[in-house]
Amino acid sequence: MRGLRLKEIRIRGFKAFNKEVRLNLDYNTVILIGPVGTGKSSVIQALEFALYGTTYDVRVGKLLKLDDLINDFSDKAEVTVKLVDEEGRTYEIIRVKRRGRRTTVRLLINGGPYSGDVQSMIEGLLGLDHDAFSRHILIKHDVLNALIKGPPLRRSEAIDKLLGIETLEECFRSISLRTVEEEISKVEGELNNLKIIYGGNLKDLNNLKVELKKLQEVLRRKKEEVERLEGRLSELESKMHEYLNVRRELDKYETLIEHIKEELRGLKYGIDLEEVKERIKVVVEDVCGTLEEFLLHEEAEKLRKALNTGMKDTLRILRDALYELKWEEDKLRSEIMEINEELINYRNKYENLTNNLRKIRNRLEELKPLVREYEKLSEKYGNLKNLERRIAELNGLRKDIEDKIRAGEERVDLINKVIKELTLSGSTKCPVCRSKVTREKIRELEAERDKIIKSEYSSLRKELERVNSESKNYERIMERMKELSLKLSDYADLVSEESKLKEEEEDYLELIREDEDKLDELRFKLDNLRKLLSKVEGEVEVYEKYLLLKERLSKLREYETKVRQLRERLKRIDFNEDEYKKAIALKESLNAEIASLKAREKDIRGKVEKLTEAVTKIRELTNILNNLRKFKDELIEVKNYLREVQRVVREKRLRDLTEYMNYVFKQIYVHKDLTSLKIDVERAKTEEGYERSVYNILAKRASDGAWIPVYSKLSDGQRAIVALSLVLSLFKMASCNFMTVIFDEPVPNVDSKCKEALLRMITRIEGIEQVILATQDEKFKEIEGPGRFVVYSLSHGGKEGPRIEEVRVVHE
Amino acid sequence: MELDGVVTQFLKAKGKVGELALEIYKAFLKEGRKGVDRVIERKLREIVSEGAKVKGNKNKGV
Numbered sequence: 043m044r045g046l047r048l049k050e051i052r053i054r055g056f057k058a059f060n061k062e063v064r065l066n067l068d069y070n071t072v073i074l075i076g077p078v079g080t081g082k083s084s085v086i087q088a089l090e091f092a093l094y095g096t097t098y099d100v101r102v103g104k105l106l107k108l109d110d111l112i113n114d115f116s117d118k119a120e121v122t123v124k125l126v127d128e129e130g131r132t133y134e135i136i137r138v139k140r141r142g143r144r145t146t147v148r149l150l151i152n153g154g155p156y157s158g159d160v161q162s163m164i165e166g167l168l169g170l171d172h173d174a175f176s177r178h179i180l181i182k183h184d185v186l187n188a189l190i191k192g193p194p195l196r197r198s199e200a201i202d203k204l205l206g207i208e209t210l211e212e213c214f215r216s217i218s219l220r221t222v223e224e225e226i227s228k229v230e231g232e233l234n235n236l237k238i239i240y241g242g243n244l245k246d247l248n249n250l251k252v253e254l255k256k257l258q259e260v261l262r263r264k265k266e267e268v269e270r271l272e273g274r275l276s277e278l279e280s281k282m283h284e285y286l287n288v289r290r291e292l293d294k295y296e297t298l299i300e301h302i303k304e305e306l307r308g309l310k311y312g313i314d315l316e317e318v319k320e321r322i323k324v325v326v327e328d329v330c331g332t333l334e335e336f337l338l339h340e341e342a343e344k345l346r347k348a349l350n351t352g353m354k355d356t357l358r359i360l361r362d363a364l365y366e367l368k369w370e371e372d373k374l375r376s377e378i379m380e381i382n383e384e385l386i387n388y389r390n391k392y393e394n395l396t397n398n399l400r401k402i403r404n405r406l407e408e409l410k411p412l413v414r415e416y417e418k419l420s421e422k423y424g425n426l427k428n429l430e431r432r433i434a435e436l437n438g439l440r441k442d443i444e445d446k447i448r449a450g451e452e453r454v455d456l457i458n459k460v461i462k463e464l465t466l467s468g469s470t471k472c473p474v475c476r477s478k479v480t481r482e483k484i485r486e487l488e489a490e491r492d493k494i495i496k497s498e499y500s501s502l503r504k505e506l507e508r509v510n511s512e513s514k515n516y517e518r519i520m521e522r523m524k525e526l527s528l529k530l531s532d533y534a535d536l537v538s539e540e541s542k543l544k545e546e547e548e549d550y551l552e553l554i555r556e557d558e559d560k561l562d563e564l565r566f567k568l569d570n571l572r573k574l575l576s577k578v579e580g581e582v583e584v585y586e587k588y589l590l591l592k593e594r595l596s597k598l599r600e601y602e603t604k605v606r607q608l609r610e611r612l613k614r615i616d617f618n619e620d621e622y623k624k625a626i627a628l629k630e631s632l633n634a635e636i637a638s639l640k641a642r643e644k645d646i647r648g649k650v651e652k653l654t655e656a657v658t659k660i661r662e663l664t665n666i667l668n669n670l671r672k673f674k675d676e677l678i679e680v681k682n683y684l685r686e687v688q689r690v691v692r693e694k695r696l697r698d699l700t701e702y703m704n705y706v707f708k709q710i711y712v713h714k715d716l717t718s719l720k721i722d723v724e725r726a727k728t729e730e731g732y733e734r735s736v737y738n739i740l741a742k743r744a745s746d747g748a749w750i751p752v753y754s755k756l757s758d759g760q761r762a763i764v765a766l767s768l769v770l771s772l773f774k775m776a777s778c779n780f781m782t783v784i785f786d787e788p789v790p791n792v793d794s795k796c797k798e799a800l801l802r803m804i805t806r807i808e809g810i811e812q813v814i815l816a817t818q819d820e821k822f823k824e825i826e827g828p829g830r831f832v833v834y835s836l837s838h839g840g841k842e843g844p845r846i847e848e849v850r851v852v853h854e
Numbered sequence: 855m856e857l858d859g860v861v862t863q864f865l866k867a868k869g870k871v872g873e874l875a876l877e878i879y880k881a882f883l884k885e886g887r888k889g890v891d892r893v894i895e896r897k898l899r900e901i902v903s904e905g906a907k908v909k910g911n912k913n914k915g916v
Contacts, residue, residue, distance in 0.1 A: 209882070213879050
């Protein structure tokens with residue numbers, strides 16, 4: 043189905059365009075004219091972006107990234123393209139690319155959104171993928187240039203691209219044999235190394251394998267021999283174990299017999315049983331008597347009864363009785379020790395008492411003279427009370443005398459006072475009677491005074507001295523008597539103490555005598571007991587020996603029987619020790635031989651394994667090498683196939699292409715000097731060294747009918763027309779639904795007649811309804827185009843983007 | 855007929871090597887030169903590992 047053409051485009055934020063621009067494309071011919079950098083190519087790329095979400099420079103050329111398509115002053119590029127088909131259905135594609143995000147696309151069919159895979163839908167509607175669009179619809183200046191300029195190989199590549207067979211060529215070139223050759227070289231190297239290392243030894247491998255087999259056979263036989271020997275050894279060992287067990291038992295019994303015989307040699311032979319019995323009876327009686335002495339009547343009774351039951355019981359109970367008596371002996375010994383200790387204590391105390399008595403007596407002797415002195419003083423002065431009474435009497439007398447003396451002294455003082463007053467005043471009053479005394483009385487008073495002083499006063503003083511002296515004497519005697527009375531008290535105490543100690547001394551003496559008697563008695567008892575025990579133990583020992591002798595003799599007979607039985611058993615076992623030793627030696631020798639053979643086998647096996655491994659490795663490497671070579675051949679064959687298929691497709695396409703190309707050329711090229719075109723294919727070597735097809739386009743000269751090479755003989759303009767013919771014929775060959783061709787600066791060097799013819803011709807080509815042409819050539823403003831015609835003039839417009847002006851419109 | 859169809863039909867008719875060629879061609883269409891290298895490297899690895907398998911089997915017999 044053919045029928046889609048462009049109706050309108052809206053561009054905002056895409057490449058040169060910042061502010062939104064809207065172009066009405068609903069014409070047969072749309073010319074975009076403007077100088078360099080005014081956005082002509084941006085409009086064409088915006089169309090490409092809207093339809094495919096990318097551009098040739100982004101996807102194939104890798105010159106740009108999608109984000110580079112966004113205007114520098116905008117954060118997103120948005121292009122809306124409206125298409126219309128022959129039935130009037132509209133298709134609106136809205137493509138948006140935000141910086142750093144994925145591109146989004148929406149498709150509105152007759153205003154309604156399409157919900158399926160939009161891109162597939164668009165490509166389906168157009169009948170073109172991006173590659174085909176780049177090849178057939180968008181005819182760029184550089185594509186045309188590549189067809190008509192440059193070296194032949196480059197031109198041929200450009201034609202291959204247009205023919206769509208460059209993929210096969212590139213695929214052919216991508217198949218590199220170098221990797222395979224390197225791998226082959228590496229494997230060959232490894233293989234050679236292995237052959238150098240093992241080359242000589244590999245011949246020995248078979249000999250070594252034969253030797254290994256022989257060795258393994260010998261080893262097997264030796265092992266069998268060892269197994270047989272081990273069977274016999276096992277039998278012998280079993281016998282040997284039995285033999286050794288019996289031998290050990292025999293040795294044990296023989297040792298026991300020797301031991302018993304040794305014991306018997308130490309025992310008395312020929313003891314008379316009756317005599318022993320009689321002696322035991324006597325001993326039992328003695329022991330019973332002693333037990334009774336120690337009040338052990340029950341034990342004594344038991345022992346007497348045992349005498350009638352048997353010798354063994356008698357001996358056992360006699361032993362018990364002996365233990366009892368020994369215990370009694372111990373008790374006696376302890377008692378003696380206790381009494382001894384007590385006696386020592388008493389003696390010590392007695393000695394202390396004697397010492398104390400001696401001291402008291404000495405003291406009494408010292409006090410006796412003082413006692414006698416006291417007695418004498420008592421006889422002379424009476425007792426202490428008498429002395430106290432007498433001293434009291436003397437004290438009373440002294441007091442009287444002292445009162446009298448004091449009265450006399452007062453009278454003398456009074457007389458002296460009166461005399462003094464009389465002497466001074468001539469009269470005074472009597473201090474006693476208060477009568478008047480005159481001076482005449484002085485003499486009388488003085489006489490009275492002298493009398494008192496000489497007679498009364500003097501005698502009283504003498505009497506006082508005597509009384510004082512007597513009193514002091516009595517007091518001294520009394521003091522002495524008091525002292526002596528104290529001594530007398532001590533003396534009495536000492537006498538009492540002496541008497542008490544004397545009694546105590548006598549008590550202790552009595553206790554000592556008692557303990558000594560008791561001690562003598564216990565020692566005597568202990569001595570008797572010891573004698574008895576010693577005697578009884580001797581007798582018991584004899585009797586025990588007798589019993590032991592009996593028992594040993596019985597054991598001896600038993601062991602001798604056992605030894606006889608064991609010897610008979612030894613004979614029956616029939617163990618040959620020599621044979622056993624020989625078998626052991628043979629086994630050891632065989633094992634040593636096997637070990638040596640195993641070492642040799644291991645050595646050979648190691649060599650065989652190593653060589654086998656080398657052989658395997660060589661085989662493996664050879665296999666790999668063969669496969670690699672085969673693979674290399676296959677790759678060469680693949681390349682040949684690709685060439686072949688390329689040739690087949692090329693031939694077919696060139697046939698069609700030449701036919702259409704001539705048709706188009708004749709329409710565009712209005713001059714008569716060239717009549718037709720053809721394409722020859724030749725083989726040429728590339729710089730990389732492989733062969734490829736090279737196209738040679740030839741034009742037929744009208745003047746002489748010769749085929750001349752386009753590249754070398756035709757002008758730039760003629761070559762451009764040939765190239766355009768070729769490209770447009772490809773559009774005709776393509777089976778797409780898009781009725782538009784887009785030219786980006788297609789024919790810079792073509793005269794205006796040819797340009798007009800070009801426009802006319804394009805719209806006449808079957809299937810092309812619309813031409814969009816971007817050019818710097820101002821002459822296109824005046825050129826008459828077919829059908830509805832519009833010319834947009836583009837100019838620089840600053841930050842907001844190029845300005846677009848509709849300068850010419852021709853409505854049909 | 856489109857190019858891919860022609861190529862596929864042509865190579866399929868070439869037997870085992872044709873299959874390899876088709877595999878390489880498809881890898882090229884998908885990933886370009888890298889895809890072709892990848893196919894060749896994989897084939898090389900297969901060849902080497904096939905060789906190693908031979909070694910393993912031989913060792914069992916030693």
